[in-house]
Amino acid sequence: MDLAYDAEDEAFRLEVRQFVERSLPDAIRRKVIAGHELDKADMAGWQRILHGRGWGAPNWPVAFGGAGWSPVRQFIFDEECAMGGAPRLLPFGLKMVGPVIMAFGSPAQQQRFLPGMMSGEDWWCQGYSEPGAGSDLASLRTRAERRGDVYVVNGQKTWTTMAQHADWMFCLVRTDASAKPQQGISFLLIDMRSKGVTVRPIRLMDGGCEVNEVFLDNVEVPLDQRVGEENKGWTYAKYLLGHERTNIAQVGLSRRAIADLKTLAGDERVDGRPLMEDPLYAARLAETEIALDILEITNLRVVCEDAKGAGKTPGPAASILKLRGTEIGQAISELAIDALGENALPFDRSRMVGEVAGNLADPAATATPVAAEYLTLRKTSIYGGSNEIQKNIIAQSVLGL
Amino acid sequence: MDFDFTDEQALLRQSVERFVADRYGFEARRAILASGPGWSRVIWNGLAELGVTALTVPEEHGGLGGGPVETMLAMAALGEGLVVEPVLASAVIATELITASGDATAEAALLPALASGERIFAPALYERGARYDAGAPGTRARRIGAGYGLDGDKLALCGGGAADAFLVSARLDEGLALFLVEAGAPGLLVQRERGYDGTPVATLAFDDLRLAASARIGGEAGSAIRSAIDIAVAALAAEAVGVMRRAVALTADYLRTRQQFGRPIGAFQALQHACVDMFVASEEAWSAALLAAGRCRDADPTRRRKAIAAAKVTINKSARLVGQKAIQLHGGVGMTDEYAISHYFRRLTAIERQFGDADHWLKAYAQA
Numbered sequence: 056m057d058l059a060y061d062a063e064d065e066a067f068r069l070e071v072r073q074f075v076e077r078s079l080p081d082a083i084r085r086k087v088i089a090g091h092e093l094d095k096a097d098m099a100g101w102q103r104i105l106h107g108r109g110w111g112a113p114n115w116p117v118a119f120g121g122a123g124w125s126p127v128r129q130f131i132f133d134e135e136c137a138m139g140g141a142p143r144l145l146p147f148g149l150k151m152v153g154p155v156i157m158a159f160g161s162p163a164q165q166q167r168f169l170p171g172m173m174s175g176e177d178w179w180c181q182g183y184s185e186p187g188a189g190s191d192l193a194s195l196r197t198r199a200e201r202r203g204d205v206y207v208v209n210g211q212k213t214w215t216t217m218a219q220h221a222d223w224m225f226c227l228v229r230t231d232a233s234a235k236p237q238q239g240i241s242f243l244l245i246d247m248r249s250k251g252v253t254v255r256p257i258r259l260m261d262g263g264c265e266v267n268e269v270f271l272d273n274v275e276v277p278l279d280q281r282v283g284e285e286n287k288g289w290t291y292a293k294y295l296l297g298h299e300r301t302n303i304a305q306v307g308l309s310r311r312a313i314a315d316l317k318t319l320a321g322d323e324r325v326d327g328r329p330l331m332e333d334p335l336y337a338a339r340l341a342e343t344e345i346a347l348d349i350l351e352i353t354n355l356r357v358v359c360e361d362a363k364g365a366g367k368t369p370g371p372a373a374s375i376l377k378l379r380g381t382e383i384g385q386a387i388s389e390l391a392i393d394a395l396g397e398n399a400l401p402f403d404r405s406r407m408v409g410e411v412a413g414n415l416a417d418p419a420a421t422a423t424p425v426a427a428e429y430l431t432l433r434k435t436s437i438y439g440g441s442n443e444i445q446k447n448i449i450a451q452s453v454l455g456l
Numbered sequence: 457m458d459f460d461f462t463d464e465q466a467l468l469r470q471s472v473e474r475f476v477a478d479r480y481g482f483e484a485r486r487a488i489l490a491s492g493p494g495w496s497r498v499i500w501n502g503l504a505e506l507g508v509t510a511l512t513v514p515e516e517h518g519g520l521g522g523g524p525v526e527t528m529l530a531m532a533a534l535g536e537g538l539v540v541e542p543v544l545a546s547a548v549i550a551t552e553l554i555t556a557s558g559d560a561t562a563e564a565a566l567l568p569a570l571a572s573g574e575r576i577f578a579p580a581l582y583e584r585g586a587r588y589d590a591g592a593p594g595t596r597a598r599r600i601g602a603g604y605g606l607d608g609d610k611l612a613l614c615g616g617g618a619a620d621a622f623l624v625s626a627r628l629d630e631g632l633a634l635f636l637v638e639a640g641a642p643g644l645l646v647q648r649e650r651g652y653d654g655t656p657v658a659t660l661a662f663d664d665l666r667l668a669a670s671a672r673i674g675g676e677a678g679s680a681i682r683s684a685i686d687i688a689v690a691a692l693a694a695e696a697v698g699v700m701r702r703a704v705a706l707t708a709d710y711l712r713t714r715q716q717f718g719r720p721i722g723a724f725q726a727l728q729h730a731c732v733d734m735f736v737a738s739e740e741a742w743s744a745a746l747l748a749a750g751r752c753r754d755a756d757p758t759r760r761r762k763a764i765a766a767a768k769v770t771i772n773k774s775a776r777l778v779g780q781k782a783i784q785l786h787g788g789v790g791m792t793d794e795y796a797i798s799h800y801f802r803r804l805t806a807i808e809r810q811f812g813d814a815d816h817w818l819k820a821y822a823q824a
Contacts, residue, residue, distance in 0.1 A: 056458065057458055058747070064457065127457055334819075337822045338822065340822070341818045345769050348747065350743075352743035352746055353739065360459075371735075375736055378736060449735060449736070454711075454731055456722035
């Protein structure tokens with residue numbers, strides 16, 4: 056057992072750090088650090104820069120054009136990118152549908168779809184949830200009927216992140232209404248420009264519009280855009296859910312959030328002293344930072360297990376990382392909005408849009424992003440299998456309840 | 457970066473686990489607790505034969521030369537069986553106090569008997585009224601001729617009830633010092649008691665106790681004590697993990713078998729999620745134990761202190777959650793002495809307070 060990274064991994068960390076420092080455009084970095092909205096060009100731009108370096112798909116094998124990194128290196132990469140203020144790579148292509156296409160797609164599908172995910176040219180969104188199918192995803196009702204060489208898809212998806220920017224949607228649809236819920240589902244790739252696709256943004260309580268409703272009205276989807284076999288979609292969906300667990304806990308992001316929080320709480324004053332030195336606040340902060348230290352070890356345990364090629368099944372480890380990762384992220388945002396106190400109340404979303412002018416640490420400029428972050432992070436314990444669903448998974452798979 | 461154990465380490469873990477399973481079942485433990493001294497010399501000798509008492513003693517003094525990882529694996533296995541024999545006190549903490557002091561004479565004189573299990577030492581570092589501060593004891597030592605005189609009171613709440621000698625910290629004019637005091641020494645009053653967790657504890661009172669010059673462990677006592685506390689926390693964290701794992705398993709078992717409303721109570725989601733919280737806490741505790749074992753000898757003092765503090769805070773939170781929920785989920789029978797779970801709860805409750813509670817270590821973390 057050794058908690059230290061070996062020399063090669065340390066050298067790799069340095070290489071990533073220097074690359075991020077050198078290659079991440081300052082305007083993007085400032086937006087990320089200041090908590091401003093990123094537009095499509097920012098995110099696609101960073102993806103393109105990474106792709107140019109050969110790092111467009113950290114988690115993919117070399118055979119598919121990926122970086123072919125060990126799970127430990129992927130973890131280091133994510134951590135350094137987060138600390139360096141890089142935008143998060145969107146998971147929908149790289150971490151979700153990409154691995155499914157690699158595992159179950161045809162060679163033609165692999166050639167057609169994978170390169171665009173890596174280069175940032177094609178944007179993907181996830182068509183899973185429906186108004187009547189949230190945690191009980193298998194009850195989804197969007198249906199696809201075969202007519203000649205197309206499926207005709209009708210129904211509605213919701214909570215579809217980034218659908219307004221997406222070129223493609225991977226979508227679970229019901230192809231056999233008579234089968235048991237899990238057995239009549241297929242996995243389709245839908246061109247968002249198809250006739251009959253309507254995207255309606257949903258404004259959330261933080262003022263942003265990152266999720267959408269997607270209406271599918273007689274949308275024609277060629278048969279060769281079905282991944283794998285008909286009615287086996289649930290299997291592929293489950294594979295996808297469990298595939299990515301290297302960075303599910305978002306340790307790097309939370310590290311940067313803690314660093315930002317310390318700056319914030321150092322500037323705020325209570326009883327004439329920095330809030331950071333207030334014993335009650337310092338205790339809460341220490342408690343949260345300790346939870347993150349421990350989460351990092353738990354995450355590294357999983358990463359090292361994955362490095363040995365152990366089972367890539369969802370398993371309890373992914374559930375623990377999701378549970379604790381989201382709880383800790385939320386706790387940090389709570390400490391941040393608490394640090395600003397009532398001063399976080401004046402809220403002007405327009406302050407989060409566009410280039411960041413002036414000082415990054417300007418208190419007036421931080422209020423809106425801090426409040427928005429607290430509000431928006433409520434989502435993390437709901438999405439990706441709510442935290443209660445994660446507990447159900449652990450209860451069944453580990454405790455035999 | 458890896459979390460693998462060597463073949464020798466895996467073997468050590470297996471052999472201690474097997475020993476606990478074969479010789480320290482719940483009924484066997486009850487019989488030991490019901491016996492006069494409340495702990496078993498036979499078990500102690502068995503642990504010595506396994507090498508547990510020699511684990512971290514350097515090879516030149518008859519030990520196995522192991523480190524924090526070996527300690528962690530052994531302690532986790534002992535925790536599963538709620539072993540009350542004083543491994544933590546003697547094999548871990550006393551051994552560390554002596555080796556960390558750097559006093560070669562004391563090492564040569566004392567370590568071989570600790571390694572063989574022939575002698576049992578317990579630390580006496582804390583005092584009533586000073587809580588978890590081991591750095592400024594009220595117990596005073598003064599020079600009398602070539603030797604020393606000792607006055608004051610000490611707590612020996614980790615294994616003290618089973619020790620035949622104590623490593624006592626005291627204040628000399630020039631600073632902190634460590635002394636080896638035999639349990640039968642004139643001028644020492646030892647009050648041996650049982651903890652609510654069944655462990656053998658003691659409180660000590662020194663009344664003009666006279667010690668020979670050779671009783672003093674040389675070297676820098678302050679740093680030896682700090683190092684021993686780091687090592688103690690790491691070992692205790694591992695023991696706590698063993699206790700918690702067993703508590704989670706016992707509770708899940710109970711939920712699967714106990715029937716109410718015509719079904720196993722484990723079918724109820726409120727109870728499932730409470731048990732999941734216990735499991736998650738026990739996994740975090742294991743991460744904490746790994747962090748502590750990996751960093752308790754870190755050359756960077758801030759990193760070491762933060763890791764130890766983080767580990768103890770995490771262990772304490774987990775121990776409380778696991779222990780309390782385990783009793784709640786067992787319902788009335790969890791309250792009884794007859795059910796194993798109440799014994800696990802009691803040990804977890806004690807562990808939370810040994811070598812610093814959560815507030816103590818939170819402050820240490822914030823200030824590190």
